[in-house]
Amino acid sequence: MAYTPRLKELMKKVEESRASRVGINYPRMSPDERRAVLQKFHPDFIEDGFRKIKVGVNKGARLPYEMADVFEAWSRLRDVKLDLQAKPAYDVDILIIGGGGAGASAALEATAAGANVMIATKLRFGDANTMMAQGGIQAADKENDTPAIHYLDVVGGGRFENVPELARALVMDAPLVIKWLEAMGTMFDKKEDGTMITIHGGGTSRKRMHAARDYTGAEIMRTLRDEVLNKGITVVEFSPAVEVILDDQGCAAGAVLYNLETEQYLIARAKTVILATGGSGRLHYRGFPTSNHYGATADGLVIGYRAGAKTIYADSIQYHPTGGAYPPQLLGLLVTEKTRALGATPLNINGEQFVYHLETRDVESSAIICECAERKLGVPLPTGITAVWLDSPLIELTHGEGTIERQLPAMLRQFHRFDVDIRKEPMLIYPTLHYQNGGLLIDENGLSNVENLYVAGETAGGIHGTNRLMGNSLLDIIVFGRRAGRDAAAKSKEMPVPEGLNLGHVDSYHRELEETGAADGRVSPILLPHYTHR
């Protein structure tokens, strides 16, 4: 699926202007320009994509339609008879739901603190957005940088809406997380003397992006997973949670798991529960394609919300500026921000740059949408959509031949599979649905407002305000995974085994759905997206 003759013709404009663009920095937007482009073009500000939710603890809150649909839905257990007082199939101190980076980090710290831990996960252990994070992980561990400078980048990028204590935890723990991963044998990009190689990301004021080539998340995930297995921690795969179970005090006390293959429901009892189920890109807000993992269907948000956990900024969604647009097999897939960090720039159909290449993600995406939708200077594709160029060959011109092969092997391989050589040909990109900025509100230890119910990773909200910077998600899953794991372990030690396990909260939620008529036949969590065409 190489570029068509028509696209190759259009590409000449990019080639013609390339030499004149080497080493030239397009001006950054002023704060006023940033605000203006966001309000006009960012999907978060387009009101007809949202509605007010009619049920639950945040009744009246504004949510994207597709998220409201899974919130206003019946439990999968509506017509299922379960004996919650029978001997549970699993009985542990800490039940971790989700086997990505946050779940694995929580499991390691909780186990180190002496707790009996189990991970239940929907697909395979490690099947998560963590695995797909390419570009890097931030930490202020250079002499010209401090946690305070990192903090300012985090809250500025987050439109000053971050929960300050959570942002503080994020940046203060960051170097500790890098050290923890380094000691665990994670293969970061380093110089001979051991110094971590770090670069800029969108919205960073210091070069603090650590990477492992462009497989940073995969490298972190496989290391964490290996360590979890080495520690003998129980992992139950293909068993998503479909409801949180509460005890007679209203505290979290386990979950109902669903064996995807045998279709049985199984009870897991636990003194504390950590929701680490990831994001919701597979809900395809506003019809956007997504860079997310197959399992990103908002499961933790849904069951946490039914159990009474409050949301924060659940209406704030991140569209990554550079999703693949062509060849069609790559639609929506992530083109790592590291591509821009290395100097690739977005260009319109005339081969002209129209936005600084490292604005924050929300601004960069809005500028690309504007270039296509309003200025009509996008590149029309045979698939019927428009896109803009991302001039990857500029990287080789700027940093020397071989840079792409060394620094972006995954990108090179991915496009090569469909006959595009990104060393010589620019990429075609358009914003893709990438990340859930908000989620369930937590405190500094990852605890939600429901007693004994922790949340970590993309399911949690408040850390990033309403826009997350590159490299702060790999960081946040580990920071808050570890914090939740440690706190849950400490708490579990002082607690008796919970009693009076019940799903009364699901019954009350159902009553609200009946009164409002909001559910309209829908059932959630959906667990798997529906892509079958027949």
Place this chain on the structure above:
Amino acid sequence: MSDTIAMVDIFIMGKRYTVPETLTIMNAMEYAGYQLKRGCGCRAGFCGACATVYRIAGDYELKVGLACQTKVEDGMYLAQIPFFPGRKAYYDLEEIKPSVAHFAQLYPEVYRCLGCSSCTKVCPQDIDVMQYIAYIQRGDFAKAADISFDCLMCGLCVSRCPVNIVHYNAALTARRLYSRYIARPDAFLAERTRAIEEGKFDAEIGVLVSANQEKLQKLYDNREIEK
């Protein structure tokens, strides 16, 4: 701007389906009506969940690919490998060293490699798998770590190995050994973590945490940006 997309016939586990030729194997299975549980993960070539073996009608050669990264072809007979029972050695990274002696205890089968190159031929990431096994045998963990780095742990190598080596697990252990013991630790990182633990940044960050938005906005807009 062609309006019609050519269709091809593929055979999923022996059963024929007609699908658009532009689809990946994964999308084609969904187009055919499968809702995937196993054999589907990141859908972007990073997780190794969707290892697929296939053959084209009339051709004897068995081919492999990741279902999410391989386009369908006419006459493709395919099946996914939902799970492969490969062995993993359990170890404490602090108790082992990057030495042949330690490695041989964890993965003795690595030293039985016949040099048949089946693993290299089958790798959907084009990694020279046999070569990194050779580096491991020699105790050259730095080279093994380097060339095995792009491994997705899809397990196709293991499925073809006549002496039952679990290449991807051996490589992961080699990379962890390299990163823990051969690559040098970042000296300033250690200094920085100590400073944080000693509370040296608490006051500075405390000022920002309690600052109002106006003040933060001003600091943010005027912050110095490293070139």
